[in-house]
Amino acid sequence: MKKPLLFALMLFSPLAHAQSITVFAAASLTDAFKEIGSAFQNKTGVEVTFQFAGSQVLRTQLEQGAKADVYASASDAQFDPLVKSGLVNGKQTFTRNQLVVIVPLKNPAGIRSLSDLAKPGVKVVVAQSSVPVGQYTRQVFENLSRTSKTSFSQKALKNVVSEETNVRQVALKVQFGEADAGVVYTTDLTPGVRAQVKTIPIAGKYNVVATYPMGTVKGGNPNAAGQFVKFVLSKEGQNILKKWGFLKVK
């Protein structure tokens, strides 16, 4: 009789473990946070479980009552409403990110700069506009249009053949060589991706700086969650983020 009961406990109760927290984090943080998670666990003994997805997905899930202890978003737009509604406490900007254009190694469309994305017939893949990176991408397009006084943004968006629901899907379609170009975070150029794509930097005057906020979720374990936030902000956490290409908070 005892064993099934234990099994049921394990299934339904996260409290069955001594100390564990669940962190909802933007998909772009996947690699960096996995490493931070194991470093944190080594140091504190607190087990970290991650759920990585588009920030907007995680936001919806939290609003629908999903249980988590920490929420780390890729944009303020998907974070601030949760603070406002009292679901998330505190707000710490913990890192920054920038955008970059990637093309398949063979570069079938002969893309050499951001402005080439507006050339007719180029197959562009971006994230949909509800995803932070999708919003940033459109901002970059706008910046180029405004600075160069062209209809670049309009033409580039016309070239979009697919709107993905998270940034890793954009990278995937370029890796497969199905798309001629995609716009992703610089941090999406993980070693695995970097070997399979060519990178085309976006000049600073057009680029957007994405700031990442995080906070503890109401109803979670405040102690362990607070500890995790502190760890990400610590020198050790920041070094891991830097290693994966993230920028320091000014």
Place this chain on the structure above:
Amino acid sequence: MTRPSLPLVPLLMGVMLVVFLLLPTLVILLHGLSGGFFPALLQPVVLDALKVSLVTTTITLLLTVGLGTPIAYLLARYRFRGKILLDTLLDLPIVLPPVVAGVGLLLTFGRNGLLGPALTLAGISIAFSPAAVVLAQLFTSAPFFIRASKGGFLAIDRDIEAAARVDGASNGQVFRFITWPLAFPFLLEGMVLAWARALGEFGATILFAGSLQGRTQTITLSIYAALESDLKPALVLSAVMVVVAFTMLGVVRRITARRSRGES
């Protein structure tokens, strides 16, 4: 004759499962149909998704029936080498996770896939096009039709066909006037199964066809995309799916019931 009263324990267990199976569907209907159903239904995102789904699944269904009926007929009526193997292989897409189907399609028809260079040479680009949506649907749904229609052809009494032949009917006439009508309830069931599967296809489509409003974004993809920003269109589309699915099943039940009554 009095009906035996229902045994209590199985009844309770059954009720539990029935409630579990029905409750989420009812909740979706309740949410989707409450306040603002029609305004939400008339949003461009919703209309585009409905249009894409309707067009692609119709083409898929035509291809499925046109190409699937002959193979089902051959499998049911003829003996040939490797038949059992072929039969098994044709069931494979039913068991494969849709994402795996998507990867397979990408590696076959994608630009860098097996047939990619040849297709590119011919000026055909499938990925991210409505054709990719159709291929994803065809791959995951055709086996359902083949299975059902094969069962239909097997179930027909061969003596009836033989009798028609004795009366001078040609092979074509036998198929047209005897085999096809008798197998039709099975074929119809297969069509509905395949169509429903095509309508619900997600994993292979999002990987192989991507998601672009008005072009490759089907109802399922649109629900997924909408869930991430605005819940209302997602709920409306979900409710539409439930209503459509229920109507289809109802129509099929009626047709098959009428046919079997008519025959006996």
